Amino acid sequence: MSNVLSLTTFLPLLGVLLLLFIPKDSKGVLRNVTLAVTALTFAVSLLILNGFQTNAEFQFVENVPWIAAGPFMMRYNIGIDGISLWLVILTTFIMPIAVLSTYTAVEERVKEYMICLLLLETGMLGAFISLDLFLFYIFWEVMLIPMYFMIGIWGGKNKIYAAVKFFIYTMVGSLLMLVALVFLYFKGMEAGITDFGLLHFFTLKLDLATQIWLFLAFAFAFAIKVPMFPLHTWLPDAHTEAPTAGSVILAAVLLKMGTYGYVRFAIPLFPDAANKFAPLIATLAVIGIIYAALVAMVQEDVKKLVAYSSVAHLGFVMLGIFAFNVEGISGGMLQMLNHGISTGALFLIVGFIYERRHTRLITDFGGLSKQMPVFATIFMIVTFSSVGLPGTNGFVGEFLILLGAFESTLRWWTIVATSGVILSAVYMLWVFQRVMFGELDNPKNQKLADLNGREIAIMVPLIVMIFFMGLYPKPIIDKMEPAIKKLVSQVRVSTPVAQAQSIQPVVALPAEGQAPAPEAGGTHETSAPAASTPQGTTTAPAVNPHDAK
Amino acid sequence: MENLNSYLIVSAILFSIGTIGVLTRKNVIVIFMCVEMMLNAVNLTFVAFSRHLGNLDGQIFVFFIMTVAAAEAAVGLALIIAFFNNKQSIDVDDVNIMKW
Amino acid sequence: MDMISIPAVNMTPIIPEIFLSVLAMALLLINVFVPSEKKSYLAYLSFFGIIASAVLVVNGWGSHVESFGGSVVLDNFATFFKITFLVAAGLAVLISDQYMDREGCNHGELYPLILFTVVGMMLMASGTDLMTIFLGLEVMSISLYVLAGFNRSSKKSNEAGLKYFLLGSFSTGFLLYGMALIYGATGTTRLYKIATIVGQMTLPSANLLLVAGMLLMMTGFAFKIAAAPFHMWTPDVYEGAPTPMTAFMSAGPKAAGFAALLRIFLLALPTLQAEWSQVLWVLAVLTMTVGNITALRQDNIKRVLAYSSIAHAGYALVGFAAGNATGTAGILFYMLSYAFMNIGAFAIIILVSKKGETNGNVSDFAGLGFKRPVLAVVMTIFLFSLAGMPPTAGFIGKFYLFSGAIQKGYIWLAVIGVLNSAASVYYYLRITVYMYMKEATEDFSWIQVTAPVGLALAISVAGSLIPGIVPSFILQYAQMAVKLL
Amino acid sequence: MFENVWLIPLFPLIGFLINGLFGKKIKNEAIIGAIGTLAIFGSFVVSCLILMQMIGLPAEQRVFEKVLFPWIHCGNFKADMAFLLDPLSCIMIMVVTGVGTLIHLYSVGYMHGEEGFYRFFAYLNLFCMSMLLLVLGSNMLVMFIGWEGVGLCSYLLIGYYFHKKSAGDAAKKAFVMNRVGDFGFLIGLFTLYWWFGSNHNIWTINFTEIKAASHLLPYGGVVTVATLCFFVGATGKSAQIPLFTWLPDAMEGPTPVSALIHAATMVTAGVYMIGRMSFVFVKSPETMMVIAVVGAATAIFAATIGTAQNDIKRVLAYSTVSQLGFMFLAMGVGAFSAGIFHLMTHAFFKACLFLGSGSVIHSMHYALHKIHSHDDAQDMRNMGGLKSAMPITFITFLVSTIAIAGIPGFSGFFSKDEILWQAFSNPYHGNLNVVLWGIGAVAACFTAFYMFRLVFMTFYGQCRINSKAKEYLHESPFVITIPLMVLGTLAVLGGYLGMPKILGMLPNYFEHWLEPVFEMANEYGGKYAHHGAHPSHALEWGLMGLSVVIAVIGIGIAFTMYVKNTELPAKFVATFPGLHRAVYNKWYVDELYDFIFVNPCKALGQFLWKGFDVLVIDGVVNGVANVVMAFSGVFRYLQSGYIYNYAFSMALGVVVMLGYYIFK
């Protein structure tokens, strides 16, 4: 079982080989085989989950030499920690759902479509588990190809524009990252690092100027993928044109690559620069939240609306990550998962009605609740999950992000970002109202069939996850927390500057069992002046009563 | 030889004139003649250097260049004839089907 | 007056050349007896000859033999490039037969000419004397002029040959002038001697004769590898030449040009590296940019690949400008993989086009993806490899080229390079867009994949993918090859 | 029994799940109704048991925390799914489950025959669960679940008639405005958490822990910021200025919903929240003042609007807003237990009023339906003289009206008078006290006026309904009237639990009961005691009398205008048309908000999308591509096809290269 990670990653590739031998006319077989392969992958990935030890170390590590030539040494070095674990699970979890959603949506070129899906899965999984920078880059790029074809071949009217834009936009960013990656390698070589192993580079001390350039290159690539304002315009196009399963995967997993890239690479590799750019990135994230929400509000196409809502959600994720504390980053990670589930579900929902009506214009709908009550219920649950209603998954992530960001130096950003919570309710509920509420006056809508068994089966796991993660996120947080703590310490350790600015004491202090401390003579008169410093401008490190003991 | 540079400069002049010819003439054969002139200028340089340096490598080189020139002439003129057969012209302005 | 006693020479370094020359001459003779509809036999013969000579070449790996008084050398560098040439020639031979048959110019002389071209290229790679290199270059060039104009009845082919010839001989003038100046500055044409003499100079970069000679030589070779601004012939000649010859031209002579350039610059003029890498920096940027940007708006697919070929020369120049082991090994690797992927792509073009080279526009590929899925997938692999997407050989090659530049500190060069390659993605994608995302206008029923073409495609696919996934061994050979320079 | 507190929200949850998932299959209204009602009734029973047990305990032991399961544990942050039982939450669960049970019962009758009957009960149960979570939550986050959960249910129930556009709009408006409040709530939470954590390393959002550490909080400063943020949350939920406009629109929902959510329970959540965190709020005099002023202003503002509305439910809605204003006034002047007391009595009489109005509407609707009239069943101008047709409804309605108007002997009097007195005599606001009291008194006058206007227009005088329909008017069935009667009784008797001390007939059980909860707040509030001397008993008596007089005046005016001289209102309108139009149109607040927020937001969205996203950002992106393409065109035509041009380019390259090295 030592190479279960490789097995998970390359199982879909084996599936591709299997598909090659199935004639292209037997669509049913193709679909079922693909479903079986993805389901099997999911099952195997559960083994990983099962065997995962809750600590900060990388586990299931496989490390064998791969390319060794010239100055370079690339290794097939894979492994997961708490951060990547859940993204791997998310990927394997979403894939069967995505496959299932194509049963009636894709009638042409089924074989090719399924091959694309499986290739994509391998690419995504590979990117999440790579611990070798070069290997990561390979998978990162490989993902583009099947996605490109999925948008381009099975997409909508404007598919070619969207597909090419998606491809080239991402490519520009990632190629610059490649340059930075190589540069980093040579820097590492000077310090005695001999391969592309990520963990070696964590120990590398770089001067600030170098860090800044490298960080910018990495951040640019990831920002495009996230996508962050103002590099987001490929996303609405790609989403609108992509077929349902494509949109689902794009939203659920592909966008996470960007945020994951920050967490795994950009931040721990260049902590000083990350600290320096945190305000800038937070600003962009916050602009993204508000901006995307406002733009989403006036969209006429449901899918585009959901796409813009993705931009806003990922703005939250970025804000949380750049809070650089356990709460913020955990929130960010959770929000990645949540966004994967909720937005994936939203795209599926849009797919359902698109399949029935072949339109996505909001004005073509109205009053569907009457005709499709099950659909309405599911749509509503997902909507509220997306809005971040407490009890659903969306809330936990959003809350932790905002809490973490508020604790950090990004307080004012948080306040602005929190108003995004209002706007998200506005646009989501508005679209829900316009689609589901009102008179069922369009005759074409009056004969719509409610969801069938397969469609419900697609949505049920998602809904279960929505509530599970909203009500009992503990197992998820527990597994990722050690890794996040390690990340936080990585960011903190090398940043004397940032620490001076930071208001809060070191997070690593044991927080358990610290009941409210009765301070000696703690009447309100004595404590009042001590704490009367106006909020927000406090810069002096606070007195920690426990340190004094 | 006491004055290497004068030979070199004559050679440079001939080379430049050859270049001008290539750039300005329209008749393909004349252009080719200008190329031959350039090669000859180079030959002169080689021989002058060879004489100056007191080794024969340069002259051997010239010998080979002449061979090459002959070979090129054969192939080149064959190409020109083939072209003429197709187009009834050897004006470079007509060597212009493919562009952009 | 005593008799000239020809010194005993070690023939080892030129055994493959001799073999190929003899084979070519034999083929010329055989050709007389082969009826015109059976010229395929010549193709097979030459293909096996190429394999045999490849065996001979590989046999010489690891040895270092100088011969003919320092005119020629057998070393890993030469061996590596010779393999590249043989790959290019072998693939070209495989794809020629069908095309030439279709176009009605399947003259038996084609194959000897290809083999002679290879001989010329091999001499360029292994020559260590300016004369050898020059003569190798001319053998190659003259054969190529003929090959470009091989289809006599086609106006385009005629024109291609003529253009290539005139501009080629014009560039030869500069090349020779450069050699003359080098000769004047150093007093010899032997590269090893030049290296010694230049190495003894106190300030070689102040010696104008030397520097000018170097630049003029660079000009000559830049023409062969199609580097801007000496690239202008490329699109026209590539478009006009018979497609298999275009494929061959884009892979072989380019590699040969690089071989000679590397040999001369790294062996003889390493002390001038500051100068030539500066020039190459600029040339690389110009070449990449011009090639890529112009390719964006091309309709004829051969022209697209011609401009792409210019751009690839630019990428390789990036590695060359770096001049370090990483970059130069990258060139070696890249040239080899480029031979695979580019000739593969041209093979598909041959298949898709019809007699008289009609149906050669990008838009004519519309719908290929689902009418002929295997061909389209294969073409897609070549295109992505050309675009430098992992996991293909093109990516690894580019990676090493740019890495070389980064190692050398030419970050901006690498950045310009990657931006260029991002732009290049557009025109490669455009072809896939037509193949997969546009409705078919034709049913492509005329496409027949004959055995040799199929074999060529299979080899090309393997050559584009395997070095991308497990590149180690080739890269290591490339590293060893450049180490001995 | 304390251990089993989790049963309280569980029952409605089960009810919700059964009805929600299988209700459509069950179809039988009786079963569905029974499930829903029994679920909440079960909670009520458990609540009663808990109350009993708590009464049996000494005051200082009346706090119990039950951790159900860990919820979000992350870094320093820790929030469990945990419930807090103390006298305050006890009262709240009693009110919620008690009134909830009655309203469920009522709904069985009222919603009879509605499409989606099961849906209604499912939502109602869900609401109860959320509300119970809200009041039971032992930390701010569990409270927040309930806080948003009730918002969600309110959304669902307001939008119950989803085919009506107005219902959908109202639902959305309610949710969004609540969200604005939530925004404040969250920021307040963050601020408090961050302040405690960073200054004292106490990372908590747990109420008891905060309470224990509350002595560390400074007066003013960060507490003001935090509490103001919380207060924003409260205004959203409890429909205070400036976030009150959603509540009147929320009357689009079925009437039981209005009774339960928009009168008795949800809207009082803000008051409860302030009460729950009173020990924080009192530390900021500024916030206290803001609360008091906003409360008073809302009370009078909504009351004025209430005078001009014709829709029976809208009048009640504005009345609710106004009464909530009273409660906030109470909180703002430190009269926490009075506020909570008013909350409770208000729950009784306002629920009764709403249900009564529902009974009327039900009857009217039936009658109008019978004659196929499309007249508005809720418009009071169509009613009149219903007291004979609907005696039970009339009596309970009248009782409740008297209670709300503040006539001595009825519950409203006790609670409202206590608030007014505290407003006058509290130690917090100095000279502002008089103003607060004055506004309160005037608002009380208005309340008496519009409530009696409602009663007179509905139940007295001539029946203005179509005479054919008149015959169909009838008293509602028992399922409807029983809750009315119970609530009417409570509206009378409920007040005796918290009789002001000065009356002295009964001890103020209520205040006594809540004492442990507000002890700390009162202690902190003691700091402000230097303002003025304690007013005398005589003054208190006098003011009490005055407020009764004021109420009577209000009733008198109503009587004059709507019973004796029915032409007076028209005259009044004719005399002050502008004023009337302004009041009738709710002072144009909705329009103002549209103008300031909604429309600019939409316009901004449109601009950002079409103008910025597409034009600028994509313009730049595509612009780069286009520029490159343009260059491609240029480069392409440089490739002219002429040999001499090509040669020229080569020669130029050579010359430049050489020239650079020679002449550099």
Added chain:
Amino acid sequence: METLFFLIISLVAIVSAILVVTLKNPINSALSLIMTFFCLATYYVMLDAPFMAAVQVMVYAGAIMVLMVFTIMLLNIRVDASKKHSHKLILGSIIGFFTFLNAFFVIYRSRAALPTGPYSGEMIKSVGHTELVGREIFTNFLLPFEVTSILLLVAIIGAVILAKKKI
């Protein structure tokens, strides 16, 4: 005396070179080119390379130019008929001028390597130029010499392929 002779020859060479470029009729151009070649042959003699001079005359003037003139006659080409492109002329001349300028400065500013070989004028005269060249070719430059055979073979094949009426 020698200098004067050099100057005269140079003048003739350059003037005839200019005539090659300027004369309209290709035949005249060709004849001028032959003139230039003869001048170069003279130079070779002056540079103690009589063998090269002989080859120059035979190969260039004798073989190549005859081939050219023959081709011109065969194709029956008279004059540059089409209209002039004056900008082409100007640009070409400028480039040519700069080419010369560059070359001039290269020559003017730098010094060639010092004499390395043993072949002084006296030595060449005493042994005989042809023999010396022969020795060099067949010893040091044997490989290039052999390669020329291939080159010529290729040229022959090429010419046949391209120009033969029917293959």
